[in-house]
Amino acid sequence: MEDLGPVAWPPEPIRTERLVLREPEARDRAAFIELLASPEVHTYLGGPRRRDELERETPEVPEQWRGSFVVDLGGAMTGQILLRRATGHHRPAAVGKADLGYLFMPQAWGYGYAAEACAAALDWLADALPGEPVVLTTQTANVASMRLAAKLGFTEVERFEAWGAEQWLGMWSPVTLPS
Numbered sequence: 001m002e003d004l005g006p007v008a009w010p011p012e013p014i015r016t017e018r019l020v021l022r023e024p025e026a027r028d029r030a031a032f033i034e035l036l037a038s039p040e041v042h043t044y045l046g047g048p049r050r051r052d053e054l055e056r057e058t059p060e061v062p063e064q065w066r067g068s069f070v071v072d073l074g075g076a077m078t079g080q081i082l083l084r085r086a087t088g089h090h091r092p093a094a095v096g097k098a099d100l101g102y103l104f105m106p107q108a109w110g111y112g113y114a115a116e117a118c119a120a121a122l123d124w125l126a127d128a129l130p131g132e133p134v135v136l137t138t139q140t141a142n143v144a145s146m147r148l149a150a151k152l153g154f155t156e157v158e159r160f161e162a163w164g165a166e167q168w169l170g171m172w173s174p175v176t177l178p179s
Helices: 026-037 051-057 113-128 143-152
Strands: 020-022 068-073 076-085 098-104 134-139 155-162 165-172
Touching: 020 113, 026 051, 026 076, 026 098, 068 113, 076 113, 098 113, 113 143, 134 143, 143 165
Parallel strands: 098 134
Antiparallel strands: 020 068, 068 076, 076 098, 134 165, 155 165
C-alpha cells in the first residue's frame, strides 16, 4: 500500500460527537499490540499476530505513517482507521484508489464507533482529495463489516475468491454538488 500522496500530514485531529481521530502516539503502543494480537479482531483477517513478536517489533510510536489514524474514545485508543492507496494485492478495479481499512477493539463493537469514525475519515478525505473514490474490501462472511460498508454508502463492485474465502469489493464516491 502506498500513501495518499499530496495530502498534508498529519491533519488536525478530526473530532466527531464521541471520538477523536488523531495521529498515533507512544501512549498507544499497548493498545496497538492488543488490537493486532486479538483473535476476535482478526477472525476475518488471517488470524492474530503473536504477542511476543508484536512486543519485539512494535516501535515506541506505532503505525506512525501517513493515512493511519488512532480512534480515540475518552483519551484512550479504541481502534484504528487506515486510508492508503490500493496497490498490487487488490483487484484491478481497486488499484490506485484510496483504500479504507479499520480495526476496533472488541469491547468497542456494537456502539456505532466504527461507522462514526469511518464517516469522519471519508469526509476528511473528500475535503483533502475532492472527487477521490474509495474502495473497501471485506470477507462476505464478516456480516458486521458488510453492514458497515452499506451504511457508509459503499456499493458492490465485485465478489471474488482470495485467502480461502469469498471477498467483497465496494466503492464509495464523495457527493459533489454542482457549482
